[in-house]
């Protein structure tokens with residue numbers, strides 16, 4: 001374990017909750033950079049991803065997780081749940097995220113996974129969606145009966161002031177020890193991984209609800225080329241894997257419009273995130289049944 005460096009504090013904060021409560025949005029806001037992809041669809045986040053924020057003497061290491069899937073069955077869903085359970089083990093603080101004013105059986109299932117002895121903060125997110133603020137106090141009272149939360153935090157992940165306040169609360173839970181990461185590090189994930197995630201986000205956002213979540217992205221090439229200026233130049237090729245021919249047509253779109261837009265939006269996002277000039281080439285392939293096939297789920301990078 002790292003030894004204490006005078007004044008430094010560093011700790012692991014897990015962000016957990018059912019799908020779509022805003023965990024990834026919260027992680028990005030806490031880190032101050034978009035590293036975890038978000039969308040209004042469940043199952044957007046498929047991997048454990050770490051986001052790092054270093055501020056003053058403090059280093060917060062946040063862990064975003066897939067929302068715990070209550071519908072079992074596919075190999076992909078089982079793999080997602082293992083990722084969640086693994087992430088809540090050895091942490092200094094858990095941010096248990098729910099939608100303010102609501103608590104469903106799906107929330108209860110996630111709450112039941114939490115290990116005793118670890119402080120849990122109840123993050124009541126999307127407060128901006130609650131029109132009757134007076135209902136929140138009695139709801140918090142009910143929540144207090146359900147679990148010994150160390151604190152209650154009604155907020156909106158889209159409100160910068162709330163994010164600063166939340167960082168201030170998390171700070172109290174960081175143990176005194178040396179930082180684990182460099183001061184400028186934002187995530188433990190590789191640039192190649194971030195690239196595949198950004199393609200997947202655009203795919204989720206630009207295709208309608210008709211495209212099932214059982215599509216994935218594989219990076220075939222991720223090359224850095226010597227640029228003529230000081231700016232880095234990245235050449236990326238990626239394949240979008242879908243389950244059916246019909247899905248392939250949806251991703252490509254009329255005269256290739258849709259695929260082109262996915263490529264353009266990914267490129268713009270990556271140029272910002274990686275501070276580089278990016279060239280990206282996209283392909284679409286059909287591999288039926290991949291999400292039901294355990295070996296293939298592993299080969300596509302899921303644990």
Ligand code: GDP
Nearest residue numbers: 020021022023024025038039040126156157158
């Ligand atoms: P996750 O599945 O828990 O990671 O949720 P995401 O971060 O992907 O967010 C799911 C949806 O909720 C997205 O459409 C977000 O824009 C939206 N969202 C997240 N936080 C807030 C919030 O504080 N207020 C509102 N109104 N929407 C939010």
Ligand code: K
Nearest residue numbers: 020039041044
């Ligand atoms: K989501």
Ligand code: MG
Nearest residue numbers: 023024044045
């Ligand atoms: Mg997410």
